[in-house]
Amino acid sequence: MQISVINAGGESGSVEVPSGASCGDALKLGLSGKQLRAALAARVASAGGERLCDLSAPLPGDARSVAPVTADDPDGLALLRHSVSHIMAAAVQRLFPHARVTIGPSIDSGFYYDFDVERPFTVEDLPAIEEEMRRIAAEDVPFVRSEMKKADAVKLFESRGENYKAEIIGGIDADTVSLYRCGEFLDLCRGPHLPRTGLAKAFKLLSVAGAYWRGDEKNPMLSRIYGTAFGDEKALKAHLERLEEARRRDHRKLGRELDLFCFHEDVAPGMSFWLPRGMLLRTILEDFLRREHLKRGYEIVQGPQILRRELWEKSGHYDHYRANMYFTEIEGDVHGVKPMNCVGHMLIYNQHLHSYRELPMRLFELGVVHRHEKSGTLHGLLRVRQFTQDDAHILCAPEQLEEEIIGVMHLSADLMDLFGFSYRIFISTRPDDSIGSDEAWELATSALIKAVEKEGKPYQINEGDGAFYGPKIDIKVTDAIGREWQLSTIQVDFTLPERFNLEYVGQDGERHRPVMVHRAILGSLERFIGVLTEHYAGAFPTWLAPVQARILNVTDAQLDYAKKARERLAALGVRVEVDTRNEKLGFKVREAQLAKIPYILVVGDREVQDEGVNVRLRSGENAGFHTVEDAAAMIRADSEEPFKRGGMSYSFS
RNA sequence: GCCAGCUUAGCUCAGAUGGUAGAGCAACUGAUUCGUAAUCAGUAGGUCGUCAGUUCAAUUCUGACAGCUGGCUCCA
Secondary structure (H helix, E strand, O other): OEEEEEOOOOOEEEEEOOOOOEHHHHHHHHOOHHHHHHOOEEEEEEOOEEEEEOOOOEOOOOEEEEEEEOOOOHHHHHHHHHHHHHHHHHHHHHHOOOOEEOOOOEEOOEEEEEEEOOOOOOHHHHHHHHHHHHHHHHHOOEEEEEEEEHHHHHHHHHHOOOHHHHHHHHOOOOOEEEEEEEOOEEEEOOOOOOOEHHHOOEEEEEEEEEEEHHHOOOOOEEEEEEEEEEOOHHHHHHHHHHHHHHHHOOHHHHHHHOOOEEEOOOOOOOOEEEOHHHHHHHHHHHHHHHHHHHHOOOEEOOOOOEEEHHHHHHHOHHHHOHHHOOEEEEOOEEEEEOOOOHHHHHHHHOOOOEEHHHOOEEEEEEEEEEOOOOHHHOEOOOEOOEEEEEEEEEEEOHHHHHHHHHHHHHHHHHHHHHHOOEEEEEEEOOOOOOOOOHHHHHHHHHHHHHHHHHOOOOEEEEOOOOEOOEOEEEEEEEOOOOOEEEEEEEEEEOHHHHHOOOOEEOOOOOEEOOEEEEEEEEEEHHHHHHHHHHHOOOOOOOOOOOOOEEEEEOOHHHHHHHHHHHHHHHHOOOOEEEEOOOOOHHHHHHHHHHOOOOEEEEEOHHHHHHOEEEEEEOOOOEEEEEEHHHHHHHHHHHHHHHHOOOOOOOOOO
16 A cells, blocks of 8 residues: 655655555655654554554554654653653562552653552662663563453453552443553553663653552552653753752742741741741732732722631632631631632622622732641642732623633733743633533633633633633743743632622613622732742842842942942932942852842942942843942833833832 | 651751761851952850650650651642
8 A cells, every 4th residue: 555654854755565564664664764763653644533553553554644753752752751651660560579550651741650569669769660670671672562352351450469450441431452561561551652662761760759549539549650751861861950950949948048038837837937038029029019900900909817707608618618717716706717818809899889880890909818728738938828819809790701801811911921931821611510500601611712812822721620610711831941830810700799699780770790700810929939939040130139239349448438339329229238248359249149139239449439330240241330320220220121011110119 | 638758056968786966058256458159267056856655874766746858639
């Protein structure tokens, strides 16, 4: 038969393939040595669409084209990692014959495999397992696919004591299942896999962890080993360096080093203490947020921190969220500490009867909330028990919903651009367990989709991932080293307006129920500042830097001048301090650089003489002599620069 | 909450098969007055996470608890 072979460059050549040939045979006919050696599997296109096949698989009769899949291809990389997870399972079973296997998929950053073992693995076990994996790779044994009747496969795995595998197979909705043998290790698997273990060249085991069988905390805890694999050593090394870079940027470390925030876990687990510098940064951010919200038609409000239990019963939090709430008793009445701000905003809305002319009403609050998160989930500023949401509730008429969502998306986009994040949009639709009418869900979901589409933004749908009370848009940002964080969330809620009987009087004189949009852009100030710290590696842009400039006097002779220069710069709106210590200039420069201060202003006899400062930038570049006024103008211009694109403005005093 | 590992000076870490502990950096003091990433010397700093148990003796062994780290579950 005649098919086309597509090479790595996307060019295709037609070849005649004998009947009974494998996918690998077809590639051999059309590819050169180097490309052929890089092939991990084949992508076969036929009338029914494209699919990945083992190189050893027979070429389907209806195949039109075949292309090599390499580790440069996302599918190829996933396949490689999946195969390496099989190699790991094989190595584990050689070293720990009683270990029972469960599942071992590839993930974004590598792969894992979960085992049921008497004694959970520790990091000390990893080198031996990795060594055994290298041995299996060196043996260069083939991955051999076979098929079996489902019932036979269940029996086979049960007879081997592999009850987890038997359970998985029992749950598969098919008559036959495919198995892969790699040396003496046999595993249920859909495939495809590498042709031979020798193609696994660059891999590393990274960590161990506990993980519940099928992800359910009621199930037994399994022992998971995480690892990663790449097409070559260079890519693996680059990945390990990224992990190292992430450790260097860890906000918990930087927060301490830069004197931004700290924790006293023994007395306040999951609650942050804000040191003067961190609080200044946070205040600048809050100040900016308040102004920006006012400009965009929000009204700033604030509700109380604790409210009586009756209210939480009315809102539904007492039924659905009680486990995460803190309670206290006052004069015999149970009060709940707020885990969300919405209830307060409901009461604020209901303070008056509203006309349709007042809508949309946008209530904004930097709301401090407390949530009793499980102790094991706490993580620096990224997961805390007390945090401040940049929260707002928009109450609008149903026909205003789409426009309001667009407005929130604009705000989110402007802010993410300001901080230099790129982002992806996800729309989550109705979950199985939900409340509200079909019409309401339909209206809200289509409003979300229409809004995103009107903006021309690409998005993905997360089917069934919405909140029980309404669909939502989640925005995930990508930081400077490529990690994703979920910050903004935009949720439509039908429940609370109903429960709190919110109304407005329409043009027709009748009472109507407003729709509510619940949204947070940065998510929480704590998490956001944690993410920002890592994103900027502690080198905050000038507008956010708690200290924008530090004056360094060369000797004590310039001490008075340095202090005067500080006063003049401060009067011109620069956040500036002086390092008056009797240290060598080199030492003070080093410390200022390590403190990641944007501007270092050196004053020696020359600068005293010419009445200015010598400016050194955070990059290490020497920007030369400037008068104090020029230096101030330069720093202020640098502070305002990031705002130009979004039509926003900066002012803090 | 669950699994594993960990907890010694402000930070990073040594250390003793049970006889109450060190280093570097930071801090403080003094000398030095120096031009763009570390001047020198000295001083001080610890109930070895907490509470029990074993022991003549526990920071070291055992147990419980708390917290942290990596995951799981969850999540702003």
